[in-house]
Amino acid sequence: MRIIVIDDEKIKRTTMTDVLNKSGYNVESFESSVAAITHFEKFGADIVITDIRMPDLDGFEVLQKIKHVNPDTAVIMITGYGTIESAVEAMKLGAFDYLTKPFSSDQLLLVVKKACRFLELEIENINLKEKLSDIYSFHNIVGKSKVMRQLYGKLETISKIDMSVLIEGESGTGKEIVANAIHYNSLRKNKPFIKLSCAILNESLLESELFGHVKGAFTGAIKDKKGRFELADGGTLFLDDVDDIRPSVQVKLLRVLQEKEFEKVGGSFPIKVDVRLISATKVNLLEKVKKHEFREDLYYRLNVVPINLPPLRERKEDIVLLLNHFAKKIGKENLKFSNDALEAFVNYDWPGNVRQLENILYRIVAFSNSDIITKNMIPLEISQIHHGGLPINFNGVEKIQFDKIVEEIESAAINWAYIKAGGNQSKAAELLGIKRTTFRDKMIKYNIN
Ligand SMILES: Nc1ncnc2c1ncn2[C@@H]1O[C@H](COP(=O)(O)OP(=O)(O)OP(=O)(O)O)[C@@H](O)[C@H]1O
Numbered sequence: 001m002r003i004i005v006i007d008d009e010k011i012k013r014t015t016m017t018d019v020l021n022k023s024g025y026n027v028e029s030f031e032s033s034v035a036a037i038t039h040f041e042k043f044g045a046d047i048v049i050t051d052i053r054m055p056d057l058d059g060f061e062v063l064q065k066i067k068h069v070n071p072d073t074a075v076i077m078i079t080g081y082g083t084i085e086s087a088v089e090a091m092k093l094g095a096f097d098y099l100t101k102p103f104s105s106d107q108l109l110l111v112v113k114k115a116c117r118f119l120e121l122e123i124e125n126i127n128l129k130e131k132l133s134d135i136y137s138f139h140n141i142v143g144k145s146k147v148m149r150q151l152y153g154k155l156e157t158i159s160k161i162d163m164s165v166l167i168e169g170e171s172g173t174g175k176e177i178v179a180n181a182i183h184y185n186s187l188r189k190n191k192p193f194i195k196l197s198c199a200i201l202n203e204s205l206l207e208s209e210l211f212g213h214v215k216g217a218f219t220g221a222i223k224d225k226k227g228r229f230e231l232a233d234g235g236t237l238f239l240d241d242v243d244d245i246r247p248s249v250q251v252k253l254l255r256v257l258q259e260k261e262f263e264k265v266g267g268s269f270p271i272k273v274d275v276r277l278i279s280a281t282k283v284n285l286l287e288k289v290k291k292h293e294f295r296e297d298l299y300y301r302l303n304v305v306p307i308n309l310p311p312l313r314e315r316k317e318d319i320v321l322l323l324n325h326f327a328k329k330i331g332k333e334n335l336k337f338s339n340d341a342l343e344a345f346v347n348y349d350w351p352g353n354v355r356q357l358e359n360i361l362y363r364i365v366a367f368s369n370s371d372i373i374t375k376n377m378i379p380l381e382i383s384q385i386h387h388g389g390l391p392i393n394f395n396g397v398e399k400i401q402f403d404k405i406v407e408e409i410e411s412a413a414i415n416w417a418y419i420k421a422g423g424n425q426s427k428a429a430e431l432l433g434i435k436r437t438t439f440r441d442k443m444i445k446y447n448i449n
């Protein structure tokens with residue numbers, strides 16, 4: 001159990017911390033309630049023990065903020081000054097219990113134990129209902145931030161109704177995993193789930209991929225081919241990077257959505273299909289509509305239900321949960337993180353979002369046998385926050401492994417260019433002033449994609 005103690009009086013704070021530490025709890029103590037809240041927002045805690053009278057934020061404000069971030073946290077208030085009213089008020093606001101000053105170590109331990117038992121019961125309860133992960137996850141999507149929890153509810157609903165969904169989000173924010181979740185939670189789950197990225201394909205290739213072609217429709221069409229719409233019949237079609245679809249194909253796509261039929265390239269009769277469409281984009285599609293680069297009527301057909309996946313830097317409270325999730329995914333259930341390592345992970349801005357976090361963790365694990373990840377195992381590009389200027393600063397570093405550093409910088413640069421170029425390798429290579437083939441080799445070397 002992880003406990004946060006907040007009290008501006010030093011003696012009381014250290015006494016409580018010592019008592020709890022000796023009983024085996026993992027305790028962080030704070031003199032300032034503002035600092036405590038910041039810490040809580042980043043790392044969470046199971047139990048928060050807070051004094052009521054404090055100079056910056058008082059105990060009630062602390063209680064409200066904690067409950068706002070995570071309603072499941074047990075908050076224990078320390079009331080003094082002989083007022084039962086404040087204790088009652090605290091309970092009304094959702095405090096778990098209160099301690100009246102002066103109190104003994106035993107009284108403190110008793111209340112904390114009670115809170116632990118309560119939390120454990122609650123967890124067991126949830127386990128019985130489904131899996132613990134269910135409140136913080138939905139079909140492999142993990143996250144406990146408010147936006148993510150709201151998303152689970154929304155996904156539950158829209159999975160069951162056959163509407164077109166448009167998922168917007170930066171690279172690596174989980175668009176594909178959301179599309180998967182919608183399909184496999186829908187009534188169509190036993191029917192095909194077909195994917196197609198519209199990014200790389202030129203106009204005529206895309207058209208034939210979507211709708212298929214008949215033998216002889218163009219040079220190279222040596223036999224009839226089914227398109228993705230036909231393959232997805234009865235199921236779901238996931239169109240990635242829809243913003244890249246050229247106007248001529250946009251018209252055809254609109255027709256399938258409206259009339260539920262289309263013709264193969266070179267074909268002469270319409271084919272009827274029943275397909276649910278989920279599309280995804282890394283750009284703001286409405287902006288493209290305003291610039292007349294994307295058909296407005298098609299936009300509204302695709303975007304019946306919008307889903308916006310915020311970048312990871314805007315939901316940092318998900319980071320620790322995601323790290324644990326990915327550790328489990330590779331069979332490292334017991335992997336632990338030191339506090340400074342977690343801090344480094346949380347402080348970094350993650351331009352490549354969840355995918356980058358996942359890759360970095362796998363890289364760290366691949367390079368070490370340890371069950372504890374400490375800050376010095378994290379690549380410098382992540383653990384050193386830099387504000388422009390030289391990307392890496394060696395001040396205070398004791399020893400440098402030259403090869404490793406060079407690899408880290410190289411991989412960071414490759415990653416940066418790849419993201420900046422929106423996944424376009426030629427453009428990325430150009431940004432770095434290297435050959436496309438060199439860029440590709442490095443991408444493979446550093447497992448970036
Ligand atoms: N909330 C999440 N919980 C668990 N895993 C996640 C989450 N979001 C993303 N991932 C993982 O991160 C990786 C990238 O996710 P995904 O492919 O869905 O992103 P994307 O938005 O489609 O990226 P791109 O725009 O580059 O195609 C995947 O391995 C996915 O499983």
Ligand SMILES: [Mg+2]
Nearest residue numbers: 175176240280
């Ligand atoms: Mg994707």
